[in-house]
Amino acid sequence: MSKLAEFxxxxxxxxxxxxxxxxxxxxxxxxxxxxxxxxxRDLLAKYGYSLKDVINLLDPRAxxxxxxxxxxxxxxxxxxxxxxxxxxxxxxxxxGGNHKTLKDWKAEHGxxxxxxxxxx
Numbered sequence: 781m782s783k784l785a786e787f788x789x790x791x792x793x794x795x796x797x798x799x800x801x802x803x804x805x806x807x808x809x810x811x812x813x814x815x816x817x818x819x820x821r822d823l824l825a826k827y828g829y830s831l832k833d834v835i836n837l838l839d840p841r842a843x844x845x846x847x848x849x850x851x852x853x854x855x856x857x858x859x860x861x862x863x864x865x866x867x868x869x870x871x872x873x874x875x876g877g878n879h880k881t882l883k884d885w886k887a888e889h890g891x892x893x894x895x896x897x898x899x900x
């Protein structure tokens with residue numbers, strides 16, 4: 781894109797945003813919110829409180845509701861599975877199905893046969 785085309789596109793975008801801003805300036809609900817915020821901040825300054833202080837006064841448990849690492853849903857740990865090959869006596873311990881030896885056994889003997897070798 782040429783510099784001139786990019787300039788015109790940005791100029792058009794800016795004009796659209798300015799028009800949206802002017803529309804918001806005339807919105808009664810925005811004026812009401814701005815007035816409320818101004819009065820609230822003045823009141824907080826008058827009594828020397830911060831927004832956090834007010835939140836703690838109104839809802840003391842709010843600060844304890846922050847999500848912690850333990851509260852996130854996580855998968856339960858995988859169970860250890862032990863397979864013993866009856867032909868060779870070889871033992872494989874794994875928590876998943878991506879073990880190289882286990883895959884080789886399944887390719888050679890079949891998945892159902894190898895699953896029957898599960899000891900734990």
